[in-house]
Amino acid sequence: MVQANASRIVIAGGGISGLALALALKRALGADIEIILADPALSGAPRPDNRAYAIAAAARAMLEALGVWSAVEATAAPMNEMVISDSRTGDAVRPIFLTFDGEVEPGRPFAHMIEAAPLLAHLRSACESAGVVLDPRGVRRFSVDGARVEVNFTDGSVAQAALLVAADGARSKLREQAGIDWVGWSYKQSGIVATIGHERPHHGRAVEHFMPSGPFAILPLADGGTLGHRSSIVWTERTENVAPLLSLDGEDLLAEIETRFGLELGAIALETPASAYPLGYGVARSFVDSRFALLGDAAHLVHPIAGQGLNLGLKDVAALAEVIVDAARLGLDPGSLDVLEAYEKARRFDTVAMGAFMDGMNRLFSNDATPLRLARDLGLGLVDRLPGLKRFFIREAAGIGAGAPRLMRGETL
Template sequence: MGQQTGHSDRRIVIAGGGIAGLSLALALKRALGEAYAIVLADPALAAPPRQDNRAYAVAAAARNMLEVLGVWEAVAGSSAAMTEMVVTDSRNPDVVRPVFLTFDGEVEPGQSFAHMVENMALLTALLTACREANVEMRPEGVRGFDAQGETVEITYAGGERIAALLLVAADGARSRLRERAGIGWVGWSYHQSGLVATLSHERPHGGRAVEHFLPSGPFAILPLSDGGKLGHRSSIVWTEREENVAALLSLDEADMLEEIERRFGLELGELALESKVAAMPLGFGVARRFVGDRLALLGDAAHLIHPIAGQGLNLGLKDVAALAEAIVDAARLGLDPGSADVLEAYESARRFDTVAMGAVTDGLNRLFSNDVTPFRLARDFGLGLVDRMPGLKRFFIREAAGLAGEPPRLLRGEAL
């Protein structure tokens, strides 16, 4: 590892103000204080966050990190703990949907394996914390960069050039910075879209999350905090074949609700839409490398997976924890946090886990998004087998919670 350069170049620039970019900026600023300038660059910072209806299953390990960063307290009151996870496999017309697999919601006694948190609440809390921590918030994008030995010269959209030790590309799955670095991308479309909406319902969900595997793809019902027109709320993530999406989105509210009710079921009573249904194309992708010369890819810029297991956000927050730990450990030893050794340590910490999770979600989607009888029989037998093996279920819960193996310190709830 190289020695640090002069104080004027002790700057780390993060391009992209989503949840992963904000979390990294906050983690670095909390650990390094004023010794380093942490810059967050994104044109979206010029305006308040736009309201949307996305919600995330924040795993126990990610919640540990948010607690250490002082953010969890701001969202805990509006979050909903998952107390149970239920998996069914059926067809739309089926009146009875047999439960093949159930998971208890606790990874440890009194500790839920995940909480549902709405995007706006988490984004707002992270923005507030970054401003209070004196992260430099720059409301413009990064247009280009050029690694020059011990620094990287960064060009902002407005033309200004500055030197930094490291550039982090957190600019999404279509990352322009990844392309500019010449880092390849292996991926494909699932020819499916994820339809997302918030529903209110008559009866309480009790913290229960449900994954209905239907022929066109999984239909997930995820518990949100109480409220809404009917007193209780859930988020749905509805996977649908690409060719059906335009017709579904053109439905009026009554017809859309009828389509949702066919998939949602009747257990929670009357339903009402709390938001418009939004659609996002689904695909898989992974960068051929997670790092370049004084460049690190973070979150969706490094990988994109199917939402079938609700792990997309958690995968990005694992990147944050690993990269923050590598940077902070190097900086405290007086070493160059943008050096090749530091970046290689980050890539080796994240690549296998990322590819493994991508393979799992890809395989699950292909196995369950069909109505072929032999596949149905095989997968239902497998689900039933897992349901009768408590040890295996505990293993899956710890994996889903992000606590398996030896996670980075932030994910264990330890400050850097």
């Protein structure tokens, strides 16, 4: 059976970016458009996820505009300060070379840390309340026929739509089916993530220790847990070392973490099991095709060295929602190539530039070569002594640079 509807958009992928796009479109266009969010993961409660994300100030403004922030704010921790050190694992002293602190605007920290699970749950609830169709079918394939895209679901049913958005991750099957090439590589590193309990408060301070195997980040979370205070760690490690580390018993793994975490926050405990994710860089040759658009990790993948991956995806959401809504309100076809190319123009340079910067940072800091160590420490120290440059970096990381999409400025569509 084929469902025909020219005022329908199908989004494949029920992660944060897919949910945010569905909510933005439905909130702006209401009954004028049907939004189907298709993902087998929607068939039950959200799966356990011990990751946490840095939500930049602009992304927070977007969540406020979508009416979601008030629901998740209690579970978010403001990031008031970030310090960067460069040392070896066994060094007794870790000198701080660079500190970022302050607010991008009065009362606005440059970021908040929030755990994936509550953010996903509240986005899903908001989508359901707004009238988004949360569909537990997967998208198997699609074909384009002039003014429509025919979407085939995993149960054999078919729907016609004006646009299909692939938000199905870095290994996007839909991107492959569209014939869009992917340029990228593995870092031969993995990110080990876990929630750590600690005795002393973090006071909103994030720490990034650059070590030979990669950065070890300590990111503030909302208080709670067995010791009263919590942080998330993102531990970049050479991939060949990850399986032996994760096979350690709890006490031995905690001892490995403690050598990197340090003693500044007192005794520590594992609040969640540690898990690992492979790290790499990648970017799609094109973000759009006929009646087809890529979103988030399906379009680009960056190293988590500065916590920008999700923020880039949310910028995609803001830019794509804006061009679709503007076109629909003018009576234009929201899935036409002209509309989609405006989205790609708005996002491609930013994502390629950010990806290249993150790639260069990882290559510079994930080594133990003495000349490079001296050069990078000198560079960090110089940046620390230039307040204007530091403010520029803070504002860019916060996503509030010139030309931000309207949602990223806190404006409704």
